[in-house]
Amino acid sequence: MKRSCLHCQNPLPPGEDTFCCAGCRAARALIEEAHLEKYYELRGGPGVVVPEAPVRGEIWLEACQEQLQKSKDEVIRLELDVQGLHCAACVWVVEQLFERREGACGVVVNPGAGKIAMTVRPRSFDLGRFARDLARLGYRLGPSSKAERSEASRGLLLRIGICAALTVNVMIFTFSVYSGLVEGPLHGLMTGAAWALTTLAVLVGGGPFVRSALASVQQRALHLDLPIALGITLAYAGSSYAHFSGKDGASYLDTVATFTTLMLVGRFLQERVLERNRRQLLADDGVENLYTHRVRDGVVQVVRVGELQEGDRLLLRPGDLVPVDAEAPEGGVQVSREWITGESTPVAVPGGAVLEAGCFLAGDCAVEVKARAAYAASRLAGLLRTPGNVREPGARRTPFWSRLTRWYVALTLLAAVGSGVGGWLVGRAPGRVLEIVVAVLVVACPCAFGIAVPVAYELAQGALRRVGVFVRSPSLLDRVGMVRRVVFDKTGTLTLGELELEHPEELCSLPPWAKKALGNLALRSRHPKSRAVVKALEPQGLLLEDASVREETGRGMEGIFEGKVCRLGAPGWAGEAKGADLVFSVDGQVKLAMMTRERLRHDAPGRIRELERAGYEVHLLSGDGVERVAALARRLGLAPERARAGASPEEKRAYVATGDALMVGDGVNDAAAMGAALCSATPAGELPFLPARTDAYVQGELVTGVRRLLIVGDRLQRTVRGAVTFGLAYNVLAVSAACMGWMSPLVAAVIMPLSSVAVVGYVIGRLRGVERIDEESAGEAVALMPSPGAA
């Protein structure tokens, strides 16, 4: 039997028997520690997918905590944005974690708005600890910067409620007519009440469609709202004419009210899908919430990077972002340039040289540097200004659904006009001609387009959300069907930005004291290679001992243990060793020659093979060196010609600007490529503005998420095509009958909602549980590959 993760229920990687990643392990541990197991019960399924990659520290929290400490109030109210809230279980677990913190008074968690409002005692409440607890469960706090819910969305909800209440009553009143009440004062009362309520429903519900249709006419573009608005207006006018002229047979009052309400529901779903996704993520805040430490008059201040000026002194801690070009301190520092160039190995920058904006400090201790430029003039500011969601012309293609809509609108209008002209030519009375035109527009109501398609998109996006894939761009799910090439960046995307020992079992050959010395050297360094050693030694137990250890920048660590000089560092400095990139030596004698490699996301090799089996071309595109990229391609089983190293941001952009590529990256050096690609995705972690600027954002297993995005997108397109085909077939039959004058109000009133229910039922059946279909059968992926030109 296939086993799944105890937290998120994703399939387990080989060799694991409980959790799929460290994130899920930590989340489960917290839930058990705090006795919050009811969380799984309330969710009725797996827990929220947790990011596998570690998230760097967030300085905005310090600014917030500083304000709390300075507050003189006994109790204060704090409102923050929160990312990842889905349901009642999320609300419950956040409330429970809050209530257990000292200084917590009250909390209102609002998943609809993605906000949390807390009342706390400022001096005793530890906001940082609360944020870390939430992060362990996959929720991320951010400064309150999301806009309030739009009035348009709220207005639409109001219109739906009012129209639904009116429509139900119109149906009740009209039912008496269908039951045989055709004359008398009671008949007058029923039809009069039905007309009055329909008038209200049309006034309340028709407004958005009429306004949109008028705008489309002004712009000389055929929009779906045009036949909807025409259908509502003409059907209402025809029904009113029939009502006041005493011709019940032509009255479509209940159909008009139902149609208006259903179209409003479709419109609301369309708008809600995107708004809900936006609400579940932190705001696209650019650099608004990017902070750093500035030293002024001996005082360390937390300031927004946008406020930095040339000459400012900055205090950078290990792991901090270098926000502006700065001067390296005397003695030099180690920095990681993975975010701006994709190079995974930290590099040494000598004292006085330029520290490039966008680097992360990789050394072991905090340093003070001098800003060489204001933030506005830095390269980082330019890169972050790149609007990732504005696609370049090559990547812009109209989805089939949009093209079809234009044809549909044109044909519907043509059929309505044709039936009217035909009726007039054969000498029918004007009233009868109007009846036929109205019948054509009512029965040709675009239910498949207006309701079934929004429902399909809502279901698909909901399914993706449940597995940690958040779609931000309105047209992404239309575009993924055209993807033929999946292009992955390397560092931070396929790899976790960490190193591991290629042969950790070699450590067992060391005597216990040497192992202890090696562990103590490695524990005192933050260099990725040292961390790889620590990780490999952890299962054997590590104790930090009092010892004299020093770091030699760019070379390694040196310490004295039991009177012997031990070194851990680069070959040449620590000792000569061929085929190794890390050496441990004692008194100059090499005890262990190690080779490190980048730690892969655990799902990458398997999922990439599945993508290739499904017919996608998988490419590796990196700014890192040739050897590392080639080694990774070999580990992933990618052909050498599909792995490109040393690519600059411009080269990356050119590589993916072919109109068929999905670009998956995480660095600012990928921003241009993301804009040029057909679509883009990015993993969770790091800073919030990159996820906010791509088409999709994956929390949890990245490559699995990408594969699911492709599968769901493809299933969605097939479902939409099925629904549209059904709708067109129905419309051809119904419009033909209406043109011939065979469509009575009763028949129209029955088949119009029936057809809507049928097509919505089809959509629900096709998309239920779509997010998990890859788990049932990996082989199905072959069948899921879209045929060329299908989109």
Next chain:
Amino acid sequence: MEVVFLLVFVSGVLVACSIGGFIYSIRNDEHEHVDRLALAPLRDDNEAPRRA
């Protein structure tokens, strides 16, 4: 027969009331708190109501 007119009038009043209630609920953003309000029955009876 007249009772039907009365019933229609009463139903109209009920519709108006329900629409009024709905508008009040939307204006107070209650629809955004459905997940939180859904948990209310799970809380202990003696637990004090919490407000932020």
